[in-house]
Amino acid sequence: MFIQPLPSQPSQSEISGEECWQLLAGQKVGRLATSVAGEPEIFPVSFAVADHRVYLRTKPGTKLAEITISPRVAFEVDEVGEDSAWSVVLKGRARALRSESEIDEARGTGLVSYLEDGKSEWICIAASEISGRRLVPGEA
Template sequence: MEIPTKPTGRREEPPPPEHLGEVECLRLLRSVEVGRLAVRLSDGGVDVFPVNFVIDDGTVLFCTAAGTKLSSIQVEPIVAFEADHFDWYERTAWSVVVKGTTVQVTDPAEILELRDGELEAWQHDRKPFFVRITNPMITGRRFTVRRRIEP
């Protein structure tokens, strides 16, 4: 049985990552539907949840049901949110991170408006709570993934 060896050839060094401004970060976030929400749990640990979301007035807006995610952000509202994309053909990728404070939407008029909006839960379960990440600190970068060049 042959032991696999490292592929021959050299790796092309990609250009350095491009740091993105807030406007470009928000544009990229609008181009995807799912991100990951990192929360601190009541036992001191952390967990990450995939959420579908929209960008609403410069904030990340998502809906959720009662459970770990909602109870965690009610106790510790500071969160991190991340979304990204990888283009297989161009071998480019981007990643945007939003850090901020979650606020549950409680105004009945706003909740009615949001229920008629573009944000819908992907699962059949009812997700009646809308949550916004406010005071966002938004950072992002775009980068090229290294390619192997044949000799």
């Protein structure tokens, strides 16, 4: 029997919640979106994952440190290659960590920021939802 190769079709598929967390844990840099008074902001950030939470660090006094004003955030991580790509988007609430025990827990992630320049504030994002898509490009 002669098997005709299938034409390559563009496709996308959902990624399960558990696999989303695994993909996040394998990356170091993501992008955090916030909204203050209807104005979206976006920050590239180094991050770590533990217990289904995302941890970041920032400098005191930065816009990111003021996240307590508008704690709703979206966080995105992706990997785009020639043959396939994936993207994971998480939504949730961010808060600055204040108690020593929480900060110790956060330090336990071993997070090293890309730029180690005095980022002494820890931020934790608790997810309310997480979703992911895997894309395979092809001929339309």
